[in-house]
Structure formats: C-alpha cells, structure tokens
Amino acid sequence: MALHISATNPEHPALLLELPWDLPLEDWPERHLVPLPRGISRHVVRYARAGDEVVAVKELAERPAVREYELLRSLHRLNIPAVDPLAVVTGRTRDDEAPLEPVLITRHLNGSMPYRSMFETTMRPATMHRLMDALAVLLVRLHLAGFAWGDCSLSNTLFRRDAGAFAAYLVDAETGELHQKLSDGQRSYDLDLARVNISGELLDLEASGALHPSVDPIDFGTEICGRYQSLWQELTRTSVYPAGKHHYIDRRVRRLNELGFDVAEMQIAHSSNGDSVTFVPKVVDAGHHQRQLLRLTGLDTEENQARRLLNDLESWMATQEDYAPGDPLAARPEVLAHRWVREVFRPTVRAIPKELRGSMDAAELYHGLLEHRWYLSERAQHDIGLDTAVEDYVKHILPKLRAKLPAPDAAASRAPSA
DSSP, rough: OOOOOEESTTTTHHHTSOTTTTOOOOOGGGGGBBOOOOOOOOEEEEEEETTTTEEEEEOOOOOHEEEEEEEHHHHHTTTOSEEEEEEEOOOOOOOOOOOOOOOOEOOOOOOOOHHHTTTTTTHHHHHHHOOOHHHHHHHHHHHHHHOOOOOOOOEEEEEEEEETTEEEEEEEOOOOOEEEOOOOHHHHHHHHHHHHHHHHHHHHHHTTTOOOTOOOHHHHHHHHHHHHHHHHHHHHHOOOHHHHHHHHHHHHHHHHHTTTTTEEEEEEEEEEEEEEEEEEEEEEEHHHHHHHHHHHHHOOOOHHHHHHHHHHHHHHTTTTTTTTTTTTOOOOHHHHHHHHHIIIHHHHOOOSSSSHHTTTTTTHHHHHHHHHHHHHHHHHHHHHOOOHHHHHHHIIHHHHHHHHOOHHHHHHHHSOOO
16 A cells, blocks of 8 residues: 555645655654653554654544544634644555554644643642633533533643633544534533543542642543633623624623633624624733733733723724634734724824823723723613713713822922932
C-alpha cells in the first residue's frame, strides 16, 4: 500500500513528507521531535516539526483517525475552540513492508499547555478559578453546538492565555458525537463524565505529590459542573425583548458579569415579535478591558469603567446592520468602535454643560451616565434612553456631585503659601 496523506490544505502534504513515516511513532528520532508537555493519552502522541510548524501526531486505527479528523473540521466550521486538523496519513509501512498504524495530525496551538500540566505548578487562587471558568465555557459552547465530548479531561484540554483572555481548547475528539441538539440527558451524562475524569486526574496528581495542597480534587470537579450549570442557564434562557429595548439586554449582560463571565460576542436577531439575543461568553484576565477599550477606541480608562463602556459598545454594535462577526465583508470592530465614539460617546458627553463637569473626564462622565440610565430604566421597567438619562443626570445628579467638591477658590485659599 502506498503512503497516502489526506489534507485540507494542499501545502501540508509537501511539508509532512519530510517526517519518518516508515518508523513507529515511539521510535522517531529526536531531531524530528519538539519537547512540549503532553497529557495522558491511550495512544502514542508526539510533537514534531514540519517546516515552520509544530504538529501533534497521534497513532490510531484508520477509521477513528478519519472520524476524528472530520469531527475536528466540523468543530472548526462551528467556530468552537479546538485544535486545527491538518491531515490523516495512511498506508504507512516499515522498510520490510510490515504495516504501521495510520496517524492523525493536528496543528499545535501556540502558547498552550495541557490543563493537567497547569496543576503541576503553584497557582494563585484567582488563576485557578479562571481555569475553572474557561473549562466551563468550553463545555457549554460544545453542548450548545450539539457536540457530546464523551471524554473531557485535563489531559484532553489545552489552556491558553491570549491578549488577557483565558481560553480552553478541545484536543481529543475521538469519542465525540455531533448532533443537531443535545438532550438534557446527553448533557448531564457528558458533564458527569467530565467531573469524574477531572477529579480522577487531580487525585492522581495529588497521590504523586504534584498537586498544590490548596486544590481539593473532588471539590474542583464539582465546582466546574456548578459553573457550567449557572452559565448554561443564563445563556440558554429564552428571552425576546421589545425592539430597541437595550435596557433588557444590559440586564442580561450584567448577570453574566456577576457570574464572572464577559461577553465575547453578542448577536441580535430581529423579528416581528421583538429582538432575541445570543451571547458568547469569555473569561478574561485583570486589565483586559482597559487594553481592549484602548485598542478599539483610544479611550484610556479605569478597568471598571472600561468594562461598562465595552458592554455599551458591544450592545450598540450588535444593532448595526454591517455588524456580522466572522464575515470578512462586514465592518471591522475597530471601524464600528470609532463610529460609536463619534456618533454616541462624544455627542452624549458634549450634552453635559462644561460648568457641571468639574474634574470628571469624559470616560468617567459617560460611565456615570450609563449607571444612571440603568438605575432609571430599572425603576421605570423600560429603557429610558440616553437623552432622558442625560437630562436627569444634569438636573439631579451632577449638582449633588458638585456640592460635595470644594469650590476652586476655597481650595486655593487653603493651599499653603510658597
């Protein structure tokens, strides 16, 4: 049987031909291998260099190799965080024509580490909770897409921190099944498998002395399931809002924030009955919102201010006709963000008389307006709009804030003389 490489990209077979396919994977020479941490696997897995890329190579039978390759391609099309499938190699033989197992090849995720290896190091409690959240987000996104993993574990999941965001990626899809929609029973079974696998691996690390004493294996597995349930309920709860009533959308975003998650993407579907909203969650590191807002708009703010402004920006972008995440022909987020600054942020701030602003900068003012709008909308049980919020803020809030500050001349009179 001749060597056969099935790949989606025509450039990959040429790069992969340089690897020693006539040898069992466990016998590959060191010059082809890249020493990277690996999780536990029932198959032989090695990291190798193919041209300028690092690839993960896994030996397994042809049918499961092809099946996993197609499942990973499907997850990629669904925009699910998973490793990128490159090729399946079949027809491998030794020099004496003895057959060798086929291999599945995936691209190594730069800057990533198996979850299992993360727990072999000392972690701050905050980092551990973000790891937990990121894994819960991955499970929710898989289940929303109709994918039952069947083998979620610390070894089958990669962790990566990218631009302040914490993300978990699926590595092994061999036991997975893709459906139109998962039943509650399928989700519960998959979640229970995840809990048992994760706690089991942590118990193994604990027995070897590699686990930090602050991590309780059983509690950790159980807590991930609890985080999953809270996030699933908030994301799948069906809500149809009156068209243009951003107050209700803001309420949902705040609930996600209170659960510890941020909104990576928001989609609003318009219908005759009202607007239905879909959220994609993410887990972020400290200072992420400041960096993101500065990159998109040029506004340099405090972290809490940036978070609130980004929520408002995301809500506004989702209402724009040329906003379509993932569509290369749609307006880029940076373009929409600068339009928001020009059409929403600046006009709103300019509507506040200069004599009432005091020492408050534009971002602080806008943040205060958004909070006031939220308070008034909650009280009225409908979105009152920015114009009404500005009017009430100028009339009732700013004068009180100004009264608490010392007058400029009084402050000067108390200043020590030179």
